[in-house]
Amino acid sequence: MSDTQVSELLAELASLEDPRARAVNERHGDDHGVNLSKLRAIAKRLKVQHELAVELWATDVTVARLLALLVCRPKLYSAGELDAMLREARAPKAHDWLVNYVVKKNPHADELRLAWLADADPVVTSAGWALTSERVVKRPEGLDLAGLLDTIEAEMKDAPDRLQWAMNTCLAQIGITHPEFRDRAVAIGERLEVLKDYPTPPNCTSPFAPIWIAEIVRRQEAPSAQV
Template identity: 80%
Template sequence: MPETGSATTVKTVRELLDELAGLEDPKVRAVNERHGDDHGVNLSKLRAIAKRLKTQQELAVGLWATGDTAARLLTLLVCRPKAFEEGELDAMMRDARAPKVQDWLVNYVVKKSPHAEALRVVWLGDKDPVVAGAGWALTADRVVKKPEGLDLAGLLDVVEAEMRGAPDRLQWAMNTCLAQIGIVHPEYRARAVAIGERLGVLKDYPTSAGCTSPYAPVWIAEMVRRRGRES
């Protein structure tokens, strides 16, 4: 990413780091650290700062460069997604090690970028499971919104062969893609359910009351039921 371009931006970055440090809550940090996120800022308060700042691309670049997790989350709320080059987004994903930063980068920035499809293709088979997981997350999104040209049968082949042994974050993204194929594409539903049942991935995942299990066969059945009720 480019260097920050003005003394004003640098000063504001420092001021914002101080503000974020002042919002640090040990209880919030303890919860976040259980999920791999090294920050203790309440996300509602972080979003309030972003709302105040509005879109500021130069500031966003400066915040990202600090390497601070809370600052990087703020980056992803105040940046201009279409302003990033493909190589910048690739570098950001490879440098983003906190799960929440990875998720927000994909959902708030990459999905809105004109480079989303190119990055999806590059990331899908990456050796880094976090980067590959981002590729599968983008693929799941395309399964729902723009499936034309996707080899859905081929995706199911890869899921069937590789999902059970995949690292957690990659496994989660592959499972999401499996479920979305089964939900959105009736012609592949029976196979998607069968793969989910055979692999058993996330079958015992703890699910709060009122929430849908991420276990693909249950997830598919529930979403299809809801769609039928709404149609």
């Protein structure tokens, strides 16, 4: 892949910067101001180009890294490469996209999940919890759900924000998808009160686990009521 193409793409991305969007994104820790629909349009034009993705990631430019995650081939990364990328991805959006668009589709996902859950860095640990939530929903066989609830009950209240959010998501997913643990999941949420007062826009579901669980279960049990 030519350095020229990478330079041209960086220039194109820079031309799409919107100061107002950057101001909003920076409040969430993301240092870019590019509209994500426009970014996805560039990715659609480029199609899958794994070598280009590797070079875009190496630029250390957040929006270029987001583009890299859209045009890469997830299964080609080694576990070591993904571990290094996660530790470099300090911007929340790059972190989330890396986990959701790439790691979840990689054959090393569960190996990384276990390693990250045991990591001392709470941002890295949050990725392990995100992958655990995926397994809770799609492939719970072999998971110790009661043990996960024990850990959440003991550690979520005082966890740093990003880790707390990931643990809370796992708590809610256990309650939603595993009826035998629902009452306990709701009770943990009610006792810890994590995200109880989180500002939730109209027509959106609160991330407070008891409300989240109740709302999704209600929708699942009344499918005919959904439009």
